Amino acid sequence: MCAGDRLMIDVAAYIGPYPFRHLPHPDPDVLVRVLEREGLSGAWVGYLPSPWQRDPAPGNAALFAALAPFPTLRAAPVVRPDWPQWEHTLDQLVAKGAAAIRAYPMHWGMGPHDPSMHALATACAERSIPLVLTVRFEDLRQRASLDVAGDLSAAHIRTLARAHPSVKLVVVGAGREMLEETHWGLTPDEQRRVHWDFAWIWGPPEDHFAHLLRTVGGERFVYGTHWPLRLTQNSRANLDLLPADLRGVGITDASALALDPVRVSPT
Amino acid sequence: MNDDAPHGGTTPLIDAHAHFYHEHAGRSDWARVNAARFRAGDAIGVTYHVASVLGSYGHTSPTYFPSPHDVTRGNDAMVAIASEESRRVRWYVTVNPNHTAHALAEIDRGVARGAIGVKLLASRRADDPLLDPICEKAAAAGLPVLHHIWQHRTREWPSQEISDGRDLVRLASRHPDVSFVLAHLGGGGDWAHTLPAVRDTPNVFPDLSGSGVDRGMLDAALDALGAQRLLWACDLTMETGLAKLRALEVIGLSVDDMADVRWRNAVRMFPSGAFPECALVIV
Numbered sequence: 001m002c003a004g005d006r007l008m009i010d011v012a013a014y015i016g017p018y019p020f021r022h023l024p025h026p027d028p029d030v031l032v033r034v035l036e037r038e039g040l041s042g043a044w045v046g047y048l049p050s051p052w053q054r055d056p057a058p059g060n061a062a063l064f065a066a067l068a069p070f071p072t073l074r075a076a077p078v079v080r081p082d083w084p085q086w087e088h089t090l091d092q093l094v095a096k097g098a099a100a101i102r103a104y105p106m107h108w109g110m111g112p113h114d115p116s117m118h119a120l121a122t123a124c125a126e127r128s129i130p131l132v133l134t135v136r137f138e139d140l141r142q143r144a145s146l147d148v149a150g151d152l153s154a155a156h157i158r159t160l161a162r163a164h165p166s167v168k169l170v171v172v173g174a175g176r177e178m179l180e181e182t183h184w185g186l187t188p189d190e191q192r193r194v195h196w197d198f199a200w201i202w203g204p205p206e207d208h209f210a211h212l213l214r215t216v217g218g219e220r221f222v223y224g225t226h227w228p229l230r231l232t233q234n235s236r237a238n239l240d241l242l243p244a245d246l247r248g249v250g251i252t253d254a255s256a257l258a259l260d261p262v263r264v265s266p267t
Numbered sequence: 268m269n270d271d272a273p274h275g276g277t278t279p280l281i282d283a284h285a286h287f288y289h290e291h292a293g294r295s296d297w298a299r300v301n302a303a304r305f306r307a308g309d310a311i312g313v314t315y316h317v318a319s320v321l322g323s324y325g326h327t328s329p330t331y332f333p334s335p336h337d338v339t340r341g342n343d344a345m346v347a348i349a350s351e352e353s354r355r356v357r358w359y360v361t362v363n364p365n366h367t368a369h370a371l372a373e374i375d376r377g378v379a380r381g382a383i384g385v386k387l388l389a390s391r392r393a394d395d396p397l398l399d400p401i402c403e404k405a406a407a408a409g410l411p412v413l414h415h416i417w418q419h420r421t422r423e424w425p426s427q428e429i430s431d432g433r434d435l436v437r438l439a440s441r442h443p444d445v446s447f448v449l450a451h452l453g454g455g456g457d458w459a460h461t462l463p464a465v466r467d468t469p470n471v472f473p474d475l476s477g478s479g480v481d482r483g484m485l486d487a488a489l490d491a492l493g494a495q496r497l498l499w500a501c502d503l504t505m506e507t508g509l510a511k512l513r514a515l516e517v518i519g520l521s522v523d524d525m526a527d528v529r530w531r532n533a534v535r536m537f538p539s540g541a542f543p544e545c546a547l548v549i550v
Binding site: 037234 | 310
């Protein structure tokens, strides 16, 4: 998978079990093999149980430990901005080499204008680290009765995109409607602060993905698979089935957004 | 594979669950969407699209509760597309079982014009006795029935009288001579509920279509039902169809099992001679 001649990375991968259904072997060594099979150069990896755990610290520790033997897998740990010492935690995670920070405002009961999320977006911007927001893990139609967080709203994303001129949001799991409601509700400068994966965006015959490439632009998109929840083949299929005029369209390699691990000083 | 080779391989491939639109479907881009289905079908390597038209798709009566007038007009549009694209399109005649006489007449009219299956939406629960005369008519004509399904209904959902695998099993058990295509295993709801619900009813065949691409779904379906009970299909999202084809390759199906899912199960289920391109392969 290439943007130009470069291999792409996956911004939406996880390890660990999912609370609401069994996932076959959600382990980092398997992820490495899947990425190789799919022609991807690496992944930002989250810890799948974290959204449903109150304190993200143990999950973050487990994530870093599990990924340590696998250099192509970079941790995308969680910072919960209503938790004591969260800014210190953020600094520690950046120092440990986090590629990005994940936040789950819907799971934490935080509305679109929650001041702590605004503070987190600002803090990430000041540290030049991307903030990953997840619209959904599963289709609303199959969600378990205990899974009550709901989808992330476009209002959340618009608000956070306006939090700081240097904020870098990566939104995964959006469909066309949510993406358009957000994108066209932002100024051109704000639009450039948001990148989207296209794993959940419909291809042909509706051709939502093709429409968005033409209207929003390929540079707004990054590659995400949602492994181990979803088939990794889906994003590639979406690219392969684009109309002829969009074949080979350039999308953004998210590794350009992440902090360079070699520039991070260890603590 | 060269650049022009289909992404889904070169052996026969039947999309057992497709839809087309028409000028009375309430959207100005209907022709573009139909053309996109053919474009993507060619890119994947679809040999046959087995399609239906769902009335007016909500424009003049609800998609899942189409009026008799809209049912007829939709079927007429479907016939026109199938005639124009006779090499690659086959079709289901759509009916609303709440209007029994109209539904039965529409099946007769459809068979006379080349329909190879019956499409039931969510106009009535699958186990309702009103579906019996329709299934008897399908049995007499040797037609399979494609039934819209919600995978595990736990409540009523708006705009449809939804059925799940258990409901369809009750209907299929009353009509053992009819093959029932259980629509879109990946189309919403919990597919894990459907698999045990239909396992012991051999005339129910889930299609793999739907926007859902849950990891584990294909493996579980193969484990529960085997390759001879599954039909490849796309419905509204053809990229998920291609993704599932590729995932089946990764799972490592045998050549025979892959052929069953891709096209042989459909050839066995639909009327003889419906897919001449596949008959050439069988020979």
